[in-house]
Structures are given as structure tokens and as C-alpha cells.
Amino acid sequence: MSKVLESGVPAGTEQGQVGRAVKRLESQAKVTGRAEYIHNLEVPGMLHAKVVRSTIAHARIRGIDTQEAKELPGVYDVITGEDILKVIPDPYYGPAFHDQPILALDKVRHVGEPVAVVLATDVHVADRATDLVEIDYEELEPLFHEVESAKSETTFVHDVIRPAGTFADLKTLQPRAKTNVSMEYHLRNGDLDAAFAKADRVFEHTFRSQQVSHLPLEPIVTLAQLTDTGNLLIHTASQSPSFVRIEVARLLGWPENKVRVRTAYLGGGFGAKLYIKLEALVAALALITQRPVRLSLTMEEQFYTITRHAATVTIRTGVTNDGRIVARDCKTWWNGGAYADIGPRVTQKSGFTAAGPYDIEAVSLDSYAVYTNLPPAGALRGFGIPQLVWAYESQADIIARELGIDPLEFRRKNILRNGRPHATGTVMEDVGTVEVLEELARKMRWDEPFDHGSGPIRRGRGLAIGIKAAVSPTTSVAFVNLYSDGSCGVYCGTVDMGQGSDTAMAQIAADVLGLEAESVRVIHPDTEVTPYDMATLGSRSTFHMGNAVRLAAEDAKRQMVALCAEQTGFAPEALAVQDGGVAAPDGSFFTYGDILARRFGMQAGNVLGVGSYFPYYKKPDATTGMSDHITPYWMVGGSGVEVEVDTETGKVRIVRLVTVGDCGKAINPGIVKRQLSGASFMQMGFTLFEEMVFDEGQVVNASMADYKIPGFWDLPEQNEVSIVEVPHRNGPFGAKGIGETGSLGLSPAVANAVYDAVGVRIYETPLTPERVLRALREQQGRVWGDA
């Protein structure tokens, strides 16, 4: 069933559109600078908004003095939380809990929290005036570390935690008080004590991941305006326009059909542009002022708006001497910052994968969403999984080496195979765990001798694999419209933020309908135009929206074939769709345009196919956390690296990088490879040097000058990507998501390689030269240098 695509040559389908490395439909628009981004949008009469932000991590607001700011010439108005209440009486929002105020009301909970907004037609005037708003604070004790905050019995970020979000299951949670733990997930599978009793050795380690920033190059930006009928039109660089519509409508108490949300291309998202970011605020400002209002964040502000969870993972694993993992007990604390955002979902979804891609007799997993006084944390490419893989794959390496077993062999012994139940009870189906591991071994030439170097530069190699479940249950709806000449439009709410979804969706529709993918027009998300989609996140689009598009295209095809059958007298089964039309067994051929013209007596009409995809899902049991269908599919990815460690400086350089991912079926092998590479490179930054550095809640490196992301010189000399295709029974053409797969194993692969090179174990990312050098220095008595 599996197939490894190495050359990038497509496996192909009947119509040859799926499996072809079609060039991005938008390439030309992007390289010529004509591609549409919300950031470039201007609307006549527009006001610019600038946000006044808290300088304190945790404080009660005694008063806000806006007088001086209002008096600055050119300032249109200064808006505070009290003003928001006039248009939105209950201004708390959030996908999981409604805990985040549009502007701070009683207190501030993190540095950078929006407290007031200055409006002006000149953005520079607005900016200047933000300095003139005086806020009087009564400081409170801040909490920054997730474990410390979870234990706090005196200081609380929120007085009461009221879960009331989008997701039905979260709504059923009970309110909590006197805790900073907003949500917990627990999995209990098997007799843990008995399993640990069988173990010859038990290993316990604690690993930590730091807080990092998404840093999309197009900033988070929203422009809202009232329409002629008094409805709201929100242009926003969002990964989740349907969610924005639903949540803004809820805040306003309006029906959805009075809120229209549209996006364009996104200059990156990575999870930063999900759910509500600026939309509720900007919508409220447009309503208050009755003018179009635009708010675009500076790079600095983005660091205070959304981040990736720092996490502490304590993992205890029992193994037999022959290398079988028999028991695992894992506790994870997620540093959610001041507002939950999607953190509770991360807590649950990542929580249950802590057993990794391994077949373990008994598992106990605990996962805690913790409020702190840091900027909110949400989803970032991998949805918490890389933080867990960092722990379990670092530990796998430790255990293998302690047992004297080759790390690859150790993984082979324990790998979770198709047909076996995952820790949650969900039986694995069509998952390329074995295939990815073996391809990784092959590409890494693991069985060949490896030169560890000598002198101050030492070499090592490491590998790691991880699995990730897809977010569920979620829905995607798509339309495929054949216009009167037979040309095609695909209507889907998937946001193309650089991942190439437009091209992939065009290929899927084209393949079904016998068109060239390049001839298909993909209409960008607009809640008044494209149907519902949960969001573009979690590598769900190819599977969910891909299925919806496939179903919609099949629906359109069925209608066209039926029309042609009626016109020709042939049975529908005898007709074949190809080359933009229908071929009959007698050799005659009718373009879709011909068929419609025959139907309607002129070039007229259209055929609309509708596809709606909602995979089966079973909610985990409240007590055991188990479910026999916890995800529609699993992603599995592996990373292998060869590193050089400079023992004099601690600098780690990845000289060879191998990324292997199972995508079920590569709709577009070129894009799949670039997605795997991109995720891997992004994770490389988080592994080696990216880190938000805080001082009393203030980010001291909140700029691209101080917070470095990988540049071209940081990339490995050798970069190899392998696509593994284990067709998924429910995927469109067998495909499933791949956007995050490349990020899963990279961090532990690097740490394992560093250990292989210099024998030091790093337990916390990033592996900065300082941290590695410190560890090297702690190695008593070891001398590096000319051997």
C-alpha cells in the first residue's frame, strides 16, 4: 500500500491532475507584487487605529486618562473598554473560553494587553497619541512559569474561569475558581502500576520548550466597515474567516448574515491569525465611529498578541532490558499566558499523543492548561505536538543509549503498527509509522559507519519521529461551479497563506472534472461567497477541504454527465469525463459549454456541485480520556540530522537535514516537499535559537533585529525531503495533511545528534551556543580539542 516518492515524479491519477507538481496558480501575481493582501487595502474615509498597551504584567486598572491624547491635533477619538461596552455589552471572546476582553476592563493580565485605542486619519498621529494616554495601575503579583502558576494558591490570573466557547464539549466544563488551571485532560489506559512493575528500568526526565513567536511577515491586520445596509464587512488577514464571522456576530448579538468576513492571500499565518485577533476590536471601532477602521500590528505588537506555548513535560517511562516500552506516565503543563485562546484544545489534543508513535501496554497522561501573566499562547504549526515529541523522542534516545540499543532499533521494537490500538484506544489505520521510520533510516544511511570528527568540531547524528492527530470534529464545505462555458470556479474557505492550498484544491477539482488545474479559478474566502470552513489550521485542509472539493466536483460531474446522457441517449455509465467535457462511446465529444448550451438554448446556466465533509469522530470518555475514533487520520513525520558541534563556542550547525513525512498521497509533490522543508526549517529556528526573552513579563527582544529567525545562511548544506505515501482510506485520492509533519521530530533529532557528537544531553530548547557550552563545561574532566 505504501510508496515512497523520491524523485518528485507523480504517481498520477486517471486524469493526471492529482500527483502533478503544478506550479502555484498565484506565482506570477506574487512575484510581480500584484497579489492581494489585506495589509495593502485602503478604503476611502478610513481611520487608523493604534493600541495603547499595558506596561504591567498583572494589575488592577484604577483609571485611564485620555484627555491629553484626545487633544492632540488630528486625533479623531480615543476609545477605552468602557466605550466598547456601549456597542458590545459582553465583550469577552475566545474560541475555547470567552475570557478575553476586547479592551481591558477591570484589570490587565499581561504586558502588551490592549487598554485603549487611538483613532486618527493619520496613522502617525494615532501612534504619537498612544503615548499621551495615562493609565493608573494597582500592581498585582505576576505569575510567569506554568508549573509555578499551576501550583499557586493565592494569586490568580482570572478570578473565575468560565468555559463557554465554540466547542460543545468545552461548554460543558464546570466553572473554576481559585486556580490558574483552566482545563485538564487525563488519559488512563491499562494498569499502569502493573506495567511499571514489569519494567526492568524506569526513566524519568523533565523537558521544557520555550515561548516563541509565529512571526508572519504580513502583520496581523484588520479593516472593518459598515455596509450600506448597516451590516459589517470585515477584511482581515485571518486563517479562520468563518470563525470570525460567527464570533463577531455572537458578540454583537447579530445573525451571521449581517457579518461578512473576507480574506485575501496571507503573508504567512502559522496559527497566529486564527480565531479572533483584531477583528472584534476593529468591528467595535467601526460601529462606534461609523467609519471604516484599520488596525495593523507592528512586529513588536505581534509578540504581545499571540505566541506558542512554553511547556514543561515530565515523562516517566518503564522499559524492559530488551528495549520494550511497557509503561508511560507523562504530565504536561502548558503555559497559556493570560487568555486561553485555543490553549485548552492544545492541552487536550496534544495531551493524548504523549505516548508517541509507540505501542505501550499502559499509559497515564495528564495535560494542564495554565494561565500565566504572559502574552496569550495559541496554536503554532504543530499544535503543541513538537513540545511533546521534544520530550518523548529525547527520552527515547536516552533510554536506547542506556540500554545499549541502537536508537533506530529501539524505535523499531516499539513502533505502533496499523491494526494496533493507539493509547487512546483508536486503532491505527493507514498510518505510515513504519514506512516513515524505515525511509528515515535509509536516507540517513543509518547502518553505515559515521565519522564523529575530531578536534574542536565534533559530529553527531540523531533522528526522531512523531505523530499528530487531526483536530476534530470539524467541517468543511465547498462548492464547485461550472459556468456557462464550462470553465470552473472552486469556492472554498481554505485560506492560502503560502501553503499552496489554492493550487491543491484546483488540482482536486480538475482531476475529477477532467480539466487542466491551471484553468480552475479558486475563489478566496469570503463568508458571503465561500461556504463554511472550520479554519485553515492543523494540516486539516487537504483532508477535510480536499474531500469537500472532491465531493463538490463529483456532484458537478454527476450533473453534467446526467445532462449529457439525457441529450445523447447514452447511459451515464457509458460516458467519460475528460478534456473539459464528456466523451460518448460513439466517439462524439461535448464540452461542458456545449452541454449547457444544448440544455438552455444559448450559452447560459451553470452547474453547481456541493460538497460537505464531516468525518466521524467519537468524543473521548470523560473519565478515561479514551475514544475509539479520536481523529480522522494521523500525521506521521520523522527528522534526521547530522550536526557539527563547535566545542569551543557551543554552536550547533546542522549540516545535513532529512525530513520524511507521510502525506497519504501527494496531491502536488512539489508543494508537499516544500511544506515538509518549510516546517522543518521553522522548527530549526525554535530548536537552535528562537526564544522570547522576558523581563517581568516584558519581551526584551520583540523585534526581528533581536529575535532571529532562520536566514539562508542558517540552512543546512544538505537538505533532503522524502514523501511517503500510505494512502488513507478516507483521504481525497488517499491524501492527508502534511503542513506540520516536518516540524514534529526536528528538535529531538538535533538534541540526539548533539548527544551523539559530544555526549551532552540538553533538556530545554533552544539549543543556543550558551546552553550547549554550559552543558559541555559541566561535563567533568572531559577535554575537547585536538585528540
Add this chain to the structure above:
Amino acid sequence: MSKVLESGVPAGTEQGQVGRAVKRLESQAKVTGRAEYIHNLEVPGMLHAKVVRSTIAHARIRGIDTQEAKELPGVYDVITGEDILKVIPDPYYGPAFHDQPILALDKVRHVGEPVAVVLATDVHVADRATDLVEIDYEELEPLFHEVESAKSETTFVHDVIRPAGTFADLKTLQPRAKTNVSMEYHLRNGDLDAAFAKADRVFEHTFRSQQVSHLPLEPIVTLAQLTDTGNLLIHTASQSPSFVRIEVARLLGWPENKVRVRTAYLGGGFGAKLYIKLEALVAALALITQRPVRLSLTMEEQFYTITRHAATVTIRTGVTNDGRIVARDCKTWWNGGAYADIGPRVTQKSGFTAAGPYDIEAVSLDSYAVYTNLPPAGALRGFGIPQLVWAYESQADIIARELGIDPLEFRRKNILRNGRPHATGTVMEDVGTVEVLEELARKMRWDEPFDHGSGPIRRGRGLAIGIKAAVSPTTSVAFVNLYSDGSCGVYCGTVDMGQGSDTAMAQIAADVLGLEAESVRVIHPDTEVTPYDMATLGSRSTFHMGNAVRLAAEDAKRQMVALCAEQTGFAPEALAVQDGGVAAPDGSFFTYGDILARRFGMQAGNVLGVGSYFPYYKKPDATTGMSDHITPYWMVGGSGVEVEVDTETGKVRIVRLVTVGDCGKAINPGIVKRQLSGASFMQMGFTLFEEMVFDEGQVVNASMADYKIPGFWDLPEQNEVSIVEVPHRNGPFGAKGIGETGSLGLSPAVANAVYDAVGVRIYETPLTPERVLRALREQQGRVWGDA
């Protein structure tokens, strides 16, 4: 089956949305000046276009000198027909024939024909520069009158007439040369000679209608721009966005999915904004300049762009002494101006109705589309029918009076009843001919004595009725979208140009789905958003699009009920749709939002209903012109007037106006009444004073100062409207179109009343004081004044 709605109190349907006089959804937006019109649209970087027009009616172009215009500071460019050829090699367009060049190439065929375009960022600079373009003409003999032009054997407006338009049946016509008759329609039903032989008396008269202007208050305006992917986005005040897309795509050789056409509200249309007006030109200009280009016509330019056909109708009718019409022979010449536009369709569609709403043994009808050197004529509220009714209902009055039969009684004797074949052979079904006539008689109190006045002011009364077929075959497609909270969007390409279609469509969808009409959002035409619709014309939308919307809503309803049935276990038949949700027999109630949330585990998804409507139609036989299904429905309207004629000035004043129309079922009785009134008032202008006055092809009164339309002081003191409801079996809720019905009978009703008042017969509209006075003076020996 019929019902007369007098009070405006709705008959109602089960859900009470259809039949309710819902206030226009857009009322507030309109009265507050916020309603969107394309005329108000501005786009950054936009160029303004101004057209250089021919000053000669018929000439060969020897040369165009644009040098001086190009040198005017601020002028961006000057474009001629030669430049258009670079982006559109075959630049001829038109709905019936492709005969109209985007800019004149070899010759000009009417005064006002576009010859060149000046582009500038400042519209005033562009305007000034138009005077600097020098055109060198070789003048040709012009032809202005339709009968003269039809007979010409030496001068031809077009060297060759090549029918190649949208409509399949017109494409099959043979090319013609050495004629100005572009298309003919002939109907032969029965043995005409034998029938005339049975007649006791034969009457033959010739009637003429003048050329008039549509005069929408929002000018014809188009703005075109290239999108980021190099596609075209055309914003246009158009009644036919789907047609514009198809025709512009054809001209460019592009697939339809690269051309997007959108409209907003229209400030009136009346047929002036149909097919291609400025769109092909502005699209070409945007492609040439790679900049957004806007062109908006001045009121003067509109007179040269599109008009209503002047027509000459010669009608010969054989009657028996007891008042039965036994034979009719009618010949009509349509003055189509220099380009066909939809004229050939008018020729055919109006042609076959010349028998009127009467049951006649043998009929011969001939109808000729004639090119002249006047501005092109197209469709104007009634599609040629008022010009024919003018003839046959004036003649009916003449005949009745000659035979000494009351004009009402004469019509009663001959009226075409349901079940009887129309002249074309199509059997009448669900047509309120009798009901309209009787309601007209009742409202006119026809059987009561009437005071004809004395002294210089004489009083008279008249009535007339007419029928009109709907344009066919045509297609409408609609979507009804229920969003995740159950709120509703209706997607239809019907253009709300003031006729209230948004409100009517909302009512239809709301009625089916158990919603309040006011809660439904109607999405405006945008070919990338709303599905195909042939056009908003010919009173077709309520029937065609109304059916499509009804079908789409029923499709959405069926899906919602099915989901609810699945969730509750009740049979779908046991569930009732009401109040925005589904009620179960056990008393439980689920909003649409509930049903979707239960389906998708959160507020998510949507339900899309699709409706496509294409009525059965049978093409007329090529020889006899007959068809047993020539139209999906017939409109029937009657007008009655009481006039005062000032015998000293010739001035005719309508003091009482009764308009009766059969709408099948009033979806919105308030709007239906206003549509009937509006059409009647508009026709009143054409009847009494509106007239385009030409001097060598130049319109000498091309301004609203010189060309008067009815003002408030022109309206009758008493205005009464009656809605007749004869439910149509195929109409949505029994409804059919009404937008033109009020215009059908007005002109002959007035002329008949004038005759009744002063005994003079007017054969040509308008009935200006001059014309009436001249006729009065020709009455030998009659003395008006104190009797």
C-alpha cells in the same frame, strides 16, 4: 381561480411571508443615501474615460487625428478603434448580432457613435481633450425612417448583416446583403383570404410610435480593473451581469472564470442597461492601460447610446357587423437605429402579439427589424408591445365606434379566453384576460353615465388592454444558503434596479423556510458569487428567478428537515418548518442553528439549496411562425383613463387613471401596485409629451431640460390600481411578472379617451398639444367653446 386584490390586504400563504406588503429591505439605505451604486465607486489609480463621438449620421472615416488631444497636459492617452484591435481582434458585439464595434472602425452609422476615447486622471481634462480630436469624414446618405430604410435599394447602413449572437436560433439566420432589414418574423395562422371574405367590414390604419429615451437617473456607468491574477473585474450598472461576463469573455477569447462582473443597486434601468453598453469598451481600456478605468455617461450621451424603437404599424382587420374580429393582417417596421442590440428579438417577440388578446380566425403578421442611421434601439419596458397595443387598441376603438358597439362590449365579444389558442397556436392557460377587462370596466364604472363636459374643456374616457409574452427560453439559477446560525442568504443574479426584487426574493425564500422576510439577506449580482441569470428584463424575474429561489429554498428546507429527522427519529413528513426552525410532533422545536450544531458538534457548517429554472418552450416553426408553447406565461394589463382636452390649446390632461394587471399572485402587493403605477406613469410620458426630436440624426432635445419626463404635476388627480390574481400553474406561489403590465394599454386608452372627448383620432404618439390642436383644427366646421 381568480381573485381581485383591492385593499392591498394579502391573500397570504401558510407562512404569511408571500402576500405581505413587506417594506423594501433597502429602504433605509436608500433614504439615508448609503445605498451602494456603481456610479459612486472609486478605485485607487483610476483613469476617467471620455468618449469622442461622431457628429455625422452616416460617414466613412478617412482619418482620426489625436495628436493635439494627447498633448493636452493631464491627458493619459487617446484610444481609437485601431488600438482596441490590439487587445480585441474582432471587436464587434451585440446580443442578437455581433454588429457593433467597440469604437468605430471603418465608418460611423449614427450621430453620437463612439469614435475615440480620452483617458485622464482628471475627468474634466479628459472632457476638454475630446474637443481636440479631429475626425475626417466622407459623408454618406443617411436613412432615418424605418419604412424608407426598409425600402432602400441603394443605401445600406451595414454592407453585410451577419447574424451571430447569443441566441441559438438567431445564429442560424443567413447573412444578408443589400438590405437594411436585419431580421423578419412572419406568422401565418389560418386562411386569411377566406377569413377576410367572411368579414362585413375591413378596416386598415397605420399607427406610429416615436423614438424615446429610457432616462434612468443613475447614468450608464462602468468601471473595469485587472485583478492580481490578471483577470478582469468589471463593476457595472447593468441589468445583465451574466450576459456581460459571457460577451466580454467571448470578445477577449477568455474563459468565463477570468471575467467577473458585479453590480450594485441600479438607479433605474428600464432596458437601457442591458447587454453590452460600456463594458466591452471599458474592459478593453483597462487591458490597454493596465489601470482601472471608469466611464460614466452624461445625460446627453445616454440619448445616443440606447433608445426605444420608433415603429410603424399597418393593421388591417376584418370584422362582422355584429362585432366579431375574423381576420387580421398586421405589418410592423421597427426602427432599430444603427446597431441591432436586442431589436431582432423585439421584432420576433412583439411581432407575434399583434393579434392582441383577441380570438381571431385567421391572422397574418409581419414584423421587420430595420437598420437606420439613428442611435440604436433596444428594449424599453414592454419590449415593443406598447407600440403594437397602441395600434390594435386604437383600431379596436375605431372599429367599435364605426359598428356602433360599445368599445368594452366589442372587446368582450372578442376576448381570448383560457383554453383557446392564441394566434401562435399556444393555448391560453391561467391568463386573466377576462378578469382584467371586467375589473377595468368595474373600476371605470363603464356602465354609468359619463359627463363629457362643455365649453372649451371637454371630457372623455377610454380603455385598452394588451397582452405580452415572456422572453423565452431563458434560465435563472439561485442559491439559498443557511449559515451556521440558521440565518439566510439568497444568491440570485436578479438586479434590483428599483423594482423591489430583493424584497420579493427574500419573501419567497422566507415563506418556504419559515423565516421573516426582513431577516433574509439578498446578495447582489456578482458573477463570481451569484449563479447564472439570463437578465433582469421583460418582467421575467418574479416568475423565473422567483421559481429558482423557491426551488433553492425548498432544497435547503428538505436538507434541514432531513437532518432534523435523522437527529430526532421522526419521519421527515412529520416535521414542520416554521419560525426559523423545525417543529416536531412531540412539541419540541429546533432552530436551524440547533440542527447544524447537533450535526457538526459546534456552530458550524451550512446548508445550500440550489434551484435552477428553465421553463418549457417550443421554438416557432420557421415557415408559419407558430409554436404550441411560445411563452411560459402571458402578462395581461388594462388601462382606463378619463381625460380633459383643452380645445383651445390641444392639451390633454389625464384626470383619472385606472391600471389593472394580472400578476398571478402578488408576492408583495405594495410593490406590485407601485410597479403597475410606475409603468403607467412612464408610459404616460411616452403618450403625452416625451419624444426624441432629430435634426439630421442629431438629437436636438438631448437633455432633461428639453426632454421632459412626467413630474408630480403631470400625475392624474385620481390614480387607482387593481391587482388581479389569476394564479399561474407554473408561477412561484402562482406569481408571474408585472413590471411592464401597467405600460401596455395606456397610450391607446388615452387616444380613445381623446376621441371620446373631442372626436378626433390621433394616429401617432405623443399626443402633444400641437398634434391634438392640429387634429382639432382639421375637424371641418366643428366649433368648440360655450355650447
